Amino acid sequence: MKRRTKFSLPSKYLLLLVTLFCVAMIFVTFTTDLAAGPLKAVSGYVFVPIQNGINYVGRSISNKVDQLQNLQDLMEENAELQAKVDELTIENSTLQQDKYELARLRELYELDEKYPSYKKVAARVTAKEAGNWFSTFVIDKGTNDGLAVDMNVIAGSGLVGIIIDIGPNWATVRSIIDDSSNVSAMVLDTSDICIVTGDLKLMGQGVIHFSQLSDEENKVSVGDRIVTSNISDKYLQGILIGYISEKTTDANNLTSSGYVTPVVDFEHLEEVLVITDLKE
Helix, strand or coil: CCCCCCCCCCHHHHHHHHHHHHHHHHHHHHHCHHHHCHHHHHHHHHHHHHHHHHHHHHHHHHHHHHHHHHHHHHHHHHHHHHHHHHHHHHHHHHHHHHHHHHHHHHHHHHHHHHCCCCCEEEEEEEEECCCCCCCEEEECCCHHHCCCCCCEEEECCEEEEEEEEECCCCEEEEECCCCCCEEEEEECCCCCEEEEECCCCHHHHCCEEEEEEECCCCCCCCCCEEEECCCCCCCCCCCEEEEEEEEEECCCCCEEEEEEEECCCCCCCCEEEEECCCCC
């Protein structure tokens, strides 16, 4: 019995038939009503969901890309703004520092005008003793600038102290608040003599001590100005020290003592004026 020969179609012909079928279906779809019939229904169930899914994915990707771009733009803008803030902060700090320095220099100028008869050299404080108060400190001028021991130092509104040691480009100043300081002083309005002594413990209350005030007529009162006296051996006459804040009669009923509020801020000293005239 003969075996039936199995029919086989070459693949190139099969591909050609499939291609012709697809072309025919496309032609039929666009030229007949089949597009509104079964083919449309098939495409509605098959192709439309796929197309919607593709559109959704495309929109999501597009949104993500836009968000990333916006985030990058915001980061760049934030970096620019931060740089501008840093720049303005530096400029503001510089302006504040210049303003503060200008105020200090104006204060020195006004102080210089108060004592026009004395020659002066401006100096900057470079070091001080440990603690809150400028009891002794170093300035950046010395013998090379014409300074010498016993020259008076002023700042703020009046007397700071006196030079006690010196080098070519530095000098050590002992202020009137130092425990070892004694200044021959007088009440400006009455010319009554007293002694002003330093006391760092009292500076916590913002005062220093005065004693041996001869006030027989009891004319001296709180608020009177205390200046350096004409009989001081080292301090020039008439430099303002401070104001009487408290006065009491001593046990001998002949003299008075009390406290003086200095006119100089001995907690914040940066620049001073050194009077180059020495007491004769």
